[in-house]
Amino acid sequence: MDTTQAQHTNRQYEEDLRELRAGLIKMGGLAERQIADAVDSLVNRDSEKARVTIAGDAEVNRMDIECDERCLNLLALHQPAAGDLRFITTGLKITTDLERIGDNAVNICERAVELNEEPQLKPYIDIPRMAEVAQSMVKDSIDAFVRKDVELAREVIDRDDVVDNLQHQIYRELLSYMAEDPHTIGRSTKILFVSKYLERIADHATNIAEMVIFMVKGKNIKHMDKNQGIL
Numbered sequence: 001m002d003t004t005q006a007q008h009t010n011r012q013y014e015e016d017l018r019e020l021r022a023g024l025i026k027m028g029g030l031a032e033r034q035i036a037d038a039v040d041s042l043v044n045r046d047s048e049k050a051r052v053t054i055a056g057d058a059e060v061n062r063m064d065i066e067c068d069e070r071c072l073n074l075l076a077l078h079q080p081a082a083g084d085l086r087f088i089t090t091g092l093k094i095t096t097d098l099e100r101i102g103d104n105a106v107n108i109c110e111r112a113v114e115l116n117e118e119p120q121l122k123p124y125i126d127i128p129r130m131a132e133v134a135q136s137m138v139k140d141s142i143d144a145f146v147r148k149d150v151e152l153a154r155e156v157i158d159r160d161d162v163v164d165n166l167q168h169q170i171y172r173e174l175l176s177y178m179a180e181d182p183h184t185i186g187r188s189t190k191i192l193f194v195s196k197y198l199e200r201i202a203d204h205a206t207n208i209a210e211m212v213i214f215m216v217k218g219k220n221i222k223h224m225d226k227n228q229g230i231l
Contacts, residue, residue, distance in 0.1 A: 013078045020070045020091055021146060024098075027063045028142035031098045032135050034060070034105035035201060039131040042112035042194065043124045050109035050116075060102035067095040083215075090215040094145065097204040101138060104197040104204075111190045111197075121177065121187040130166045130198040133159060137205035144212045153216075156209035163202035170195045 034053055041050035071092040074080060080088055115121075137156050144152040174188040210221050 013074075013080075016070065016074050016078075017084070017087070020067065020074065020088070023063060023067045023070060024091055024094060025142060025146060027060065027067060027095065027098050028138060030056075030060055030063070031101045031105070032138050034102050035108075035131055035135045035138065035198075038105040038108035038112065039128060039198075041109055042115065043128055045112075045116045045120070047113045047116045050112045054106050054109045057102050057106050060099055064095045064099040068092060071095075086215045086218065090145065090211045093211055094142075094208050097207050098138075101201050101204050104201050107197045108194050111194050115187060115190050118187055121184055121191065126166050126170050126173075127191070127194060127198070130163055130170075130195060130202075133162050133166070134198050134202040134205065137163075137202050137209075141205045141208035141212065144209060145215070148212070148216045150213055150216050153209040153212040157206050160202050160206045163199055167195045167199045 034056065037049055037053045040046065041053060071088050074088050075085075137159050140152055141156045143149065144156065171192060174192055177184045178188045213219060213221055
């Protein structure tokens with residue numbers, strides 16, 4: 001390979017990496033917006049917004065495929081090594097988590113449409129709190145990936161406990177509703193599903209944060225206890 005061709009190849013490689021990074025940032029931003037719009041459609045009983053959000057999931061799926069193709073092309077054409085290899089393989093996994101975050105936002109919208117057709121069981125207080133934390137986890141996990149920020153990734157992982165605690169609180173409260181009045185079982189179950197979808201979104205953000213630590217440190221911390229000192 002002559003010098004000119006090598007320079008062209010290197011420029012193309014760097015451009016492909018930039019496009020991958022930009023695509024993942026855009027996909028992460030779209031996932032954040034899906035979460036916000038899905039919960040807003042529930043809290044404000046806006047079924048039209050829910051339907052628009054469901055329809056918009058096609059864009060997330062398209063970006064998932066596009067980012068995957070970029071990752072595979074980078075691997076096949078440039079044979080990256082070391083840090084770049086971890087960056088690309090991490091990107092390949094992140095797209096899967098972002099796509100599933102979108103799926104869970106769609107699930108929230110579907111439950112919102114159903115719940116909006118019935119009298120509201122109770123004011124939504126903890127659900128928006130869960131959504132706010134989960135949404136911030138998605139944003140910060142992508143920021144940690146772009147900035148290669150292990151400390152921010154660790155904060156995302158720690159925040160997962162806040163979401164879990166809120167879900168348990170919602171479960172206990174709705175259980176008491178169902179025990180006192182069987183007529184609330186249908187609505188309570190749907191709200192429980194919403195809390196579970198938000199908990200899964202937080203789990204996917206945690207997965208991304210764990211992959212960031214692997215990308216930067218070369219250490220796989222999945223399934224490890226937080227108290228082992230591995231962070």
